[in-house]
Amino acid sequence: MNEETTVRNLSSLAGDAADNPFDFKAIRELAISRRWIILGTFVVCLAVTITWVAQLVPVYQADARVLIDSREQQVVDIQQVLPGLEANQTTMQTQIQIIRSRSLLLRVIEDIGLMSNPDFNLTLAETVAADEPDTAPAEPVLNSAAALRDETDLLSPERIGVVNKLRSALSVRTVGGSTVISISAESTKPALAAQIANSVANLYVLEQLNAKFDATRKATEWLTVRINDLADQLAVAEGAVEAFRMENNLFEANGVSLTAQRLSTLSAQLTTEKAQLAAAEAQLRQINRASGGRIQLDSLSEVLASGIISQLRGQEAQLRRQAAEYSNRYGPKHPKITDLRAEQQDLAAKIAQEVNRVKQRLQNDAEIMRARVGVIQTSLEDVQGATSEQDRARIQLRDLEREVESTRALHDSMLTRLKEMQQTEGVQTPDARVISPAAAPTVPVRPNRRQIFTVSIPASMALAFIIAFMVEKLDKGFRTASQLETALDIPVVAVVPEGGASSGTAAAKMPITEPLSAYTEAIRSIQTALMVSDVDKTVKTIVVTSATSAEGKSVLSLSLARLYAGMGKKTLLLEADLRRPSIAKLLDQNRWEVGLMDYLSGATPLEEAMHKDPESPLYILPVLKPPANPPMIVQSDAMRRLVEEMARVFDIVIIDSAPLLPVNDTRHLLSYVDMSLLAVRWDETSREAVEKSMLQLRENSAPLLGAVLTRADVRRHSLYEYGYGEYSKYGHYYTS
Secondary structure, eight states, X not given: OOHHHHHHHHHTOSOHHHHOTTOHHHHHHHHHHTHHHHHHHHHHHHHHHHHHHHHSOOBEEEEEEEEEOOOOOOSSSOOOSSOOOOXXXXXXXXXXXXXXXXXHHHHHHHHHTGGGOTTTOHHHHTTOOTTSOSSOOOOOOTTOTGGGTOHHHHTOHHHHHHHHHHHHHEEEEEOTTSSEEEEEEEESSHHXXXXXXXXXXXXXXXXXXXXXHHHHHHHHHHHHHHHHHHHHHHHHHHHHHHHHHHHTTOOEETTEEHHHHHHHHHHHHHHHHHHHHHHHHHHHHHHHHHHTTSSOGGGOHHHHHOHHHHHHHHHHHHHHHHHHHHHHHHOTTOHHHHHHHHHHHHHHHHHXXXXXXXXXXXXXXXXXXXXXXXXXXXXXXHHHHHHHHHHHHHHHHHHHHXXXXXXXXXXXXXXXXXXXXXXXXXXXXXXXXXXXXXXOOSSOSBSOHHHHHHHHHHHHHHHHHHHHHHHHHHOOSOOSHHHHHHHHSSOEEEEEEOOSSSSHHHHHHHHHHOTTSHHHHHHHHHHHHHHHSOTTSOOOXXXXXXXXXXXXHHHHHHHHHHHHHHTTOOEEEEEOOOSSOOHHHHHTOOSOOOOHHHHHTTSSOHHHHOEEOTTSSOEEEOOOSOOSOHHHHHTSHHHXXXXXXXXXXXXXXXXXXXXXXXXXXXXXHGGGOSEEEEEEETTTSOHHHHHHHHHHHHHTTOOEEEEXXXXXXXXXXXXXXXXXXXHHHHGGGOOO
């Protein structure tokens, strides 16, 4: 595995709970391991919540409901000046804004005396003495017009502040999809909350009614003024019509002008006269033609109509009969016939004379008729001229009459509307009514202690877990084998407990004194891992190292060496930590005078430099005095030959080397040993240090058996992972 992979693995590691915060097992481990942090945080948060809730002032909410009724009470079928409200969403939202308007809230403030209430008048609250009563008496001032006259007072900062405070205490909303408006008021005093809600509702209804009355009153005043103006305009217009009619002689009888009547009469007379003249002229022409012998006079109507001529014709006919009779009787030459002829001639002369008189009369009549036709024709032309002038004047007259009619129609319609409004003025009804007055609440709406604690308990617990999670994230060490394996991608061969003693010396004796203890079992796990690590090659030399000092590698090396020695293996513990040797101190061997440095310098033979463990058949080659130049010694050929020679002589050689990070001594040893083992102190060694140590091991291509978690707290470790905390269940497998 390369360096980038290792860095990525270690960066993603922050404990099981941190890696997978939703894993139940990880959460359980976090809860148990950090239980005091969780419990303390939970108690503190709960105590803060209880203290905060105890200091909260209870707030009560009263609710009044108003119905917007779009139905109108039609006492009379007359349209109102201000029509009813339409039941739609826009109208409802508009009414809500009216209820929350400054003008209405100012009336509410005056109605219940909120200007003198410290809960709403913050300016007053700053000056109220501590022993004053909680509430000021409400002073009804519904009709306090004087209080609302001063515009400067209405817009004063103090009053605006009370309006804003009242608006924040009000909640106005529609109830579902209905036309009911809920008006909720909040106060620290139940009675005041109900009083505010009822005042807002009642004043809103009253405001609607007043708006209708005001609209009707203003419309009535305007109509009255307008009707008076129209009456004056109508009088002026009618006077102008009459004056124009007299000026242009446009008088009428039965709807017809006198000029038209005269024109009609003259036209009829002219027609009659012309007809009579034509008849007279026709008769005169017939008489004239009869005189010329072309027509018999007897056939003329005028001749036939003359009594004298008819009488003379009768006499003439009688004389003809007598002449005919006498001619037949006496012959044509008889004297009586001659007399009769003379009488006939005399009658003919009389008839001709009478016809001439008729002709003369007809001529006279025709002349008279012709004169009359001329006179009538002249009069008719005069009347026609006058009619043309009157027609032009009548057009202007009609314009004046139309103006009179329109003014009269407008005047009459406004007068009718005025009478209608006067009739409906007393029956105005508001479009809203209070259907549910507010009652003084008995239970505060805030604080809702049950809800607060219902939320605060899980919230406190969540905060406690978050803090525990953050502590877990900031934790620098490893506490479980799985953490270490996930971070380094290497096996953890054992988790070695602290050993149940206060010193490393006592712990290192446990493989001898307590072979069935948990500590010895952990060391035995390392021995088993070494045995099966490479079936093709026997592991002879093992380097035990660590990232930093004080991680228990020397105790681990001594314990592992004693375990091998106790198993009958010829074992050597070679101390290679030349800078801070500790094996002799662990064994409490102050009598040893020579060791590894004496052998490598050639001052002492190997047999004398090597010592026998007083507690086991283990051979030890210690470092009694730190040399001046440890790196040169570790990388020397003499050191290499020593390790190789010891591997041939002994069954197993355990090398206690220096830490990896402070010095480079161990890196030289890794090139000529069979296996390495990394000791990591439980919950102490930083993850960064372990990461860097693994990088060094991999850079040197050192054969690595794995890591060992040393000095583990058995009780705490059992909270994270199955292990030594389960002794109570499996105690018969181990000895204490």
